[in-house]
Amino acid sequence: MKSIDIISVPVSDQQIAKKFYLAFGFTIVVDAPFGDQQWIQMGLAGGGTTITLTAKVAATDDPSARIDVGQIEVKTTAGVMVGRGTLTNGTLTLNPIRGDLALGKTDLIAHYTPKDGSFTESQSTVLTQVINAASTTTLTVDHASAQAGQPVTFTATVAATGGTPTGPVTFTVDGTPGDPVAAGPDGTYALTTSSLAVGTHTVVASYAGDDKYRTSTASVTASTVVIPATITLHVDHATAQVGTQVTLTAAVDAEQLAPNQKVTFTVDGHSGGTGTLNGKGEATWSTASLKVGPHHVVASYPGDADHAGATSDSVSVRIDAAPVDGGGPGSGSGSGSGSGGGATPDNGGATPQPEPGSLANTGSNASGMTTLALVLLGSGLALTSLSLLGRKRRARR
Numbered sequence: 001m002k003s004i005d006i007i008s009v010p011v012s013d014q015q016i017a018k019k020f021y022l023a024f025g026f027t028i029v030v031d032a033p034f035g036d037q038q039w040i041q042m043g044l045a046g047g048g049t050t051i052t053l054t055a056k057v058a059a060t061d062d063p064s065a066r067i068d069v070g071q072i073e074v075k076t077t078a079g080v081m082v083g084r085g086t087l088t089n090g091t092l093t094l095n096p097i098r099g100d101l102a103l104g105k106t107d108l109i110a111h112y113t114p115k116d117g118s119f120t121e122s123q124s125t126v127l128t129q130v131i132n133a134a135s136t137t138t139l140t141v142d143h144a145s146a147q148a149g150q151p152v153t154f155t156a157t158v159a160a161t162g163g164t165p166t167g168p169v170t171f172t173v174d175g176t177p178g179d180p181v182a183a184g185p186d187g188t189y190a191l192t193t194s195s196l197a198v199g200t201h202t203v204v205a206s207y208a209g210d211d212k213y214r215t216s217t218a219s220v221t222a223s224t225v226v227i228p229a230t231i232t233l234h235v236d237h238a239t240a241q242v243g244t245q246v247t248l249t250a251a252v253d254a255e256q257l258a259p260n261q262k263v264t265f266t267v268d269g270h271s272g273g274t275g276t277l278n279g280k281g282e283a284t285w286s287t288a289s290l291k292v293g294p295h296h297v298v299a300s301y302p303g304d305a306d307h308a309g310a311t312s313d314s315v316s317v318r319i320d321a322a323p324v325d326g327g328g329p330g331s332g333s334g335s336g337s338g339s340g341g342g343a344t345p346d347n348g349g350a351t352p353q354p355e356p357g358s359l360a361n362t363g364s365n366a367s368g369m370t371t372l373a374l375v376l377l378g379s380g381l382a383l384t385s386l387s388l389l390g391r392k393r394r395a396r397r
């Protein structure tokens with residue numbers, strides 16, 4: 001509500017003037033006789049609280065006598081006119097009064113002016129009128145879910161039409177009120193606490209109100225406090241051949257951890273499998289289906305009503321291909337000094353393989369042709385063969 005001083009506007013036709021101001025959103029505050037004239041007071045619609053002021057005049061020597069003549073003016077002690085009118089059965093009632101009184105406390109005085117000399121002027125004692133507007137309180141929390149010991153801040157904002165409330169706010173946590181909190185530099189009220197117990201809490205912010213603004217409250221059921229948890233991941237074989245079973249073990253460290261909860265294992269960003277926590281807080285997952293190549297595995301604990309969730313660091317696992325078989329027994333048919341022929345006991349039946357980058361003699365045939373195989377370094381394959389032609393030497397007699 002805004003305070004609006006009374007402005008007297010002389011008009012030649014009250015009815016036309018009244019219609020004019022009504023068309024601009026004004027409302028009639030007072031429309032009552034004033035002596036031999038009509039007193040019309042108008043104000044902005046919705047301008048403030050509606051009150052009723054009643055002034056009574058009585059004779060000093062005979063309080064029961066009615067005084068029906070004279071006028072009453074009601075003003076603030078600062079001289080602002082609130083209303084006026086003529087007496088009816090010794091009483092003047094002003095209703096409604098809109099916009100003439102500012103928010104807060106206002107001291108009012110009624111002044112009686114007799115119409116003739118039958119009575120003397122008189123003035124009432126001071127009446128203190130309090131006018132206040134509605135306020136609205138909103139409450140927010142910075143962490144709807146927090147870990148035990150983590151600071152949580154509740155912020156209350158109080159607003160009102162026509163001004164800014166400045167009275168204190170009291171925060172009540174789970175039915176227990178705290179000390180009143182004054183507004184901060186930004187006009188908000190804050191409560192920060194790190195002592196909330198594990199569980200869900202309800203907080204209420206109550207604005208106490210003052211001479212200008214009425215009380216208001218707001219509540220929030222939030223800040224579920226949980227026990228922090230950590231999870232570590234281990235693998236029994238960081239390197240394994242394809243098809244070999246690999247076992248991963250996740251260990252969850254948290255107070256009051258309940259068993260039989262699930263832990264999810266993720267391989268290279270994709271779901272791999274799950275394990276169930278035992279009484280020690282451990283969950284395992286085994287797999288033999290990892291493909292050849294490097295892999296990254298993480299374990300995730302989703303948490304529960306009393307515990308926060310957690311995700312482990314990544315663990316690396318490398319899967320190697322199975323070794324390639326070197327081939328069957330050798331079957332060279334040459335009769336010279338080559339190394340072909342059947343397998344020997346020393347190499348388990350496998351054909352001897354030349355060293356990379358060497359020349360291997362694969363034998364000679366009956367015509368005396370000798371064949372050499374050139375083995376390239378690192379290829380493991382005979383990519384080029386070289387035939388050398390020569391005649392057999394005859395034995396000396």
